[in-house]
Amino acid sequence: GAVVSQHPSWVICKSGTSVKIECRSLDFQATTMFWYRQFPKQSLMLMATSNEGSKATYEQGVEKDKFLINHASLTLSTLTVTSAHPEDSSFYICSARLGANSNQPQHFGDGTRLSIL
């Protein structure tokens, strides 16, 4: 149980393109989803917290107009990297949590490798 699917797993696109990444909880309803960014050989950096039906909460330093998050249902959250540039290249990982309390573990997707040429 607690499977999170992330799609696509790998994206290569030209500079200026917008890229959408989907995060789905397959066998549970996720009140809260999280989006992380991970640089090579580094830890996960939380970008934003996404609650179903409300606006995402972005971490300090993360541009909300650059990284658009939509959490339209209890099983789907999307991250759109708008007008992507080479510095946006990274590994993006989503997670989903049942309930609002942090004693519920986050379940992670397999990540999306984004490469901007």
Added chain:
Amino acid sequence: AQSVTQPDIHITVSEGASLELRCNYSYGATPYLFWYVQSPGQGLQLLLKYFSGDTLVQGIKGFEAEFKRSQSSFNLRKPSVHWSDAAEYFCAVGGGGGNKLTFGTGTQLKVEL
């Protein structure tokens, strides 16, 4: 603010040997603690978690961790390591504003055959 320290960036052990990965946390109240494992190019898999109660928690794949409040530690252990355990291990603490997870910088485990 909550924080997590994983002092060891890299650890190499021989297959069959015991393993201990260190994790120290900083948190004002009783923390929620987690250990995750990440294989290359993959997401994170939950190994085990601690919320309250018995300070020795059992997880998947033969891992266990012990919560020691006096030392602010939550070290991960395995009695006998398998080659398939080679991966990156992250300790995380939850709670606080927004119920967010704070991750340590990770420990890269290599297993020698």
